[in-house]
Amino acid sequence: MTEKDTSAKIPFTNLVDRDKLTQAILSTFSAEELNTATQNKVFSWSDNFVDFVAQSDKNPLGEIARKVRFVKLLAEVQLHENLDAQGKKLFFDVDFEK
């Protein structure tokens, strides 16, 4: 897994719900992992986006990197489903096999 695969800046919009993504992160990561992730600056939260930097020189964290990728996929699924509900289509497909 490369940094490019896992790093993601996900903006919170009406298409990606901040509360749902927060709940998903709290459900996926253990308290210890969240502590480690915070100490290693894996997450960067703001009101408008969450920024993941799971894989870098500072954060060679395999399990956390996989969880970040999972949450990132969940955000993509949310985005797709909300766009579908609005009758719009995205130009990319979610790769569920990751």
Added chain:
Amino acid sequence: MSKEEDQLNNLSREERFKIAASNPLLAGIVYRVNEAENRRRTAEAQKKPPVVRPIIPTTVMQGDTRGLTQRQGLHTPTIQEIIARGNAPRSTEVVFDTNSNSMRQIDPLAPYTDFSGNFPKTVDPLKPVLKISHLG
């Protein structure tokens, strides 16, 4: 395995992701189910025996083979004939690469190589084409 994990296990990955996206409290369980599936897949892939490819009997001929191929009703084109063919549609033929021990396709109009990977910079039009035929 919990009851939820068991139920999620019977769903496709896409369905699991959709459930987790709409009900994020289940995200952790979906993650665990996915990871368990990944481990199973990896283990299954490692169990499979390696694919054994059949060895196709081949005869490799090098150099000027015009005499041989004519006797067999074949004809090895010379460089001049290939050049004279001009824009004739290219065809490919399968040859046995002795370097990699595998079959590969060659373009008869492309500059030939001795399989060392080094294409000659210039082709001597008087020199017969190196022909490697697959007779198997």
